[in-house]
Amino acid sequence: MSWFKRSEKGIRTKTEEKKDIPKGLWYQTPTGKIIEAKELADNKYVSPEDDYHVHIGSKEYFEILFDDNEFKELDVDLKSKDFLKFEDSKKYINRLKEAHKKTGLYDAIRTAVGNSKGKKIVIACMDFRFIGGSMGSVVGEKISRATDYCLKNTLPLLIISKSGGARMMESATSLMQMAKTAAKLAQLAEAKIPYISVCTDPTTGGITASYAMLGDINIAEPKALIAFAGPRVVKDTTGKDLPEGFQTSEFQLQKGFLDFISHRSQLKKNINLYIDLILNQEIRI
Numbered sequence: 001m002s003w004f005k006r007s008e009k010g011i012r013t014k015t016e017e018k019k020d021i022p023k024g025l026w027y028q029t030p031t032g033k034i035i036e037a038k039e040l041a042d043n044k045y046v047s048p049e050d051d052y053h054v055h056i057g058s059k060e061y062f063e064i065l066f067d068d069n070e071f072k073e074l075d076v077d078l079k080s081k082d083f084l085k086f087e088d089s090k091k092y093i094n095r096l097k098e099a100h101k102k103t104g105l106y107d108a109i110r111t112a113v114g115n116s117k118g119k120k121i122v123i124a125c126m127d128f129r130f131i132g133g134s135m136g137s138v139v140g141e142k143i144s145r146a147t148d149y150c151l152k153n154t155l156p157l158l159i160i161s162k163s164g165g166a167r168m169m170e171s172a173t174s175l176m177q178m179a180k181t182a183a184k185l186a187q188l189a190e191a192k193i194p195y196i197s198v199c200t201d202p203t204t205g206g207i208t209a210s211y212a213m214l215g216d217i218n219i220a221e222p223k224a225l226i227a228f229a230g231p232r233v234v235k236d237t238t239g240k241d242l243p244e245g246f247q248t249s250e251f252q253l254q255k256g257f258l259d260f261i262s263h264r265s266q267l268k269k270n271i272n273l274y275i276d277l278i279l280n281q282e283i284r285i
Contacts, residue, residue, distance in 0.1 A: 058110040058125035071114030092169040107138040111146040125160040133163035140177025147184040156194040161212040165205015178210035220249035
């Protein structure tokens with residue numbers, strides 16, 4: 001068995017020659033199901049085994065909703081400023097820089113215009129990866145500008161919410177965005193231009209208290225957390241756990257806060273069906 005013995009002791013493979021499994025090839029859901037990343041993307045980022053809707057951002061939602069993933073992004077370079085010189089455990093300006101470096105985004109929302117099922121629509125989609133999808137002055141301003149674009153071009157507006165609430169680093173200015181966006185969306189209603197709100201996991205705080213619940217029709221993805229104060233906040237305040245499923249989209253539908261729940265694979269179809277019906281135009285297949 002001399003052929004089986006090492007002629008030299010120790011691991012001889014150079015570090016640069018070692019081969020690891022590339023990251024991102026597989027995804028594991030909270031229930032333990034494992035799925036190949038490409039299969040997950042082909043399935044609209046929903047696990048086929050347990051129907052778990054994976055948390056995704058604007059890149060993936062634009063890919064799902066815009067025809068051939070073709071769109072024109074609006075107000076790309078709009079950036080937040082640290083006008084209060086806010087500092088907690090970190091300076092706010094440093095948090096903004098770190099979030100941009102991590103995500104490639106300038107803030108927690110992207111707005112774009114493109115075709116969906118052959119007709120133009122404006123989509124504003126939040127990104128939770130950027131400081132928890134928190135709403136600051138830029139989020140409010142980009143929604144306002146997207147609304148103006150819809151008014152000027154008579155296009156429907158879709159907002160996809162995914163947020164932890166108002167951005168405390170911008171203090172009252174952040175809270176002002178609730179009234180600002182509500183006022184802008186009222187102009188859309190006066191012009192009889194459709195506004196569709198889609199709530200995803202999580203939609204909480206000032207977002208729930210403003211534009212997320214102001215749609216002509218309010219839609220949610222399955223099992224999404226939708227609340228003003230989330231379960232952890234409630235527990236810290238009251239010392240009690242909420243009943244299971246208390247703040248899910250299914251619960252909110254039962255209580256009348258939502259119009260319906262849409263599986264992500266049907267989201268594009270359902271949004272455009274509503275637009276066709278409300279505008280009394282030919283239904284697109």
